[in-house]
Amino acid sequence: MLTISKNRLQALTLAAFAGAAVMLRVFDPATSGIFPPCPVHYLTGWYCPGCGSLRAIHQLLHGNLRVAWAMNPLTVVLLPFLAYGLASFSLFEIRGRGLPQPFLRAVWIRALCAAIILFGIARNLPLHPFDLLAPGMMLHL
Amino acid sequence: MFCTQCGANNADTAAVCVQCGRNLQAATPAVPLQATGVVLPPGVTVQNYLVFAILATVFCCLPAGIPAIVYAAQVNGKLQAGDLAGAQAASNNAKMWCLISLGLGLGIIVLYVILIMVGVLSGIHRH
Secondary structure: OHHHHHHHHHHHHHHHHHHHHHHHHHHOOOOOOOOOOOHHHHHOOOOOOOOOOHHHHHHHHHOOOHHHHHOOOOHHHHHHHHHHHHHHHHHHHOOOOOOOOOOOOHHHHHHHHHHHHHHHHOOOOOOOOOOHHHHHHHHHH | EEEEOOOOOOOOOOOOOOOOOOOOOOOOOOOOOOOOOOOOOOOOOOOOOOHHHHHHHHHOHHHHHHHHHHHHHHHHHHOOOOHHHHHHHHHHHHHHHHHHHHHHHHHHHHHHHHHHHHHHHHHHHHH
């Protein structure tokens, strides 16, 4: 019984990811207004490390790597790893074994955490060239 | 004991893992686990939820996603030191913070949709 509900939960999770991908392909978060704004940016006016990531994924799904990079370079860099990790996780849950994965040492995960935070700080600095990291700024180069 | 394949906690007498069905008797590592450092028996995995922790940080709620990443790092750090029980505990914490972040993120989205509906309805009313 437990396994059935667990499988259903995983199927729902995967369906949610697939649905989100379709929505992001069809609607542009920059113009459509159906995606909620980033709560951090809405409340504080600061860009968070994820600001522009939905716009970046929308552009990626349309093959515009340059615009996607301008929206959120961190997302573009992380997406292949996240996709691989998600595929591995799904396979692990389905057949009990994920994709081959090098053991990621704790120090790398901490470095990643620091990179996300530093990226979030840097893109709010009103100094050139850090201001280029804010969503869309690189399009005006 | 913890399953060497999926990390699920099983009774010490269990013959097969309750979660993934791996044969636990044959899977006992030849070298006993000790906190001596880098020796990680092959095949040992404890889910660290790193992918979900990053997704939660970037998409849902930054403040709740950060502890999820920190716990994900702890899972791998403790695995590296041979501390399976500690890794499992950190794994559970990582999962919990992912869910907290997801909950906060979904809550904000729901709130946003409600606000938009209210806005649209009041707009219709005015005209």
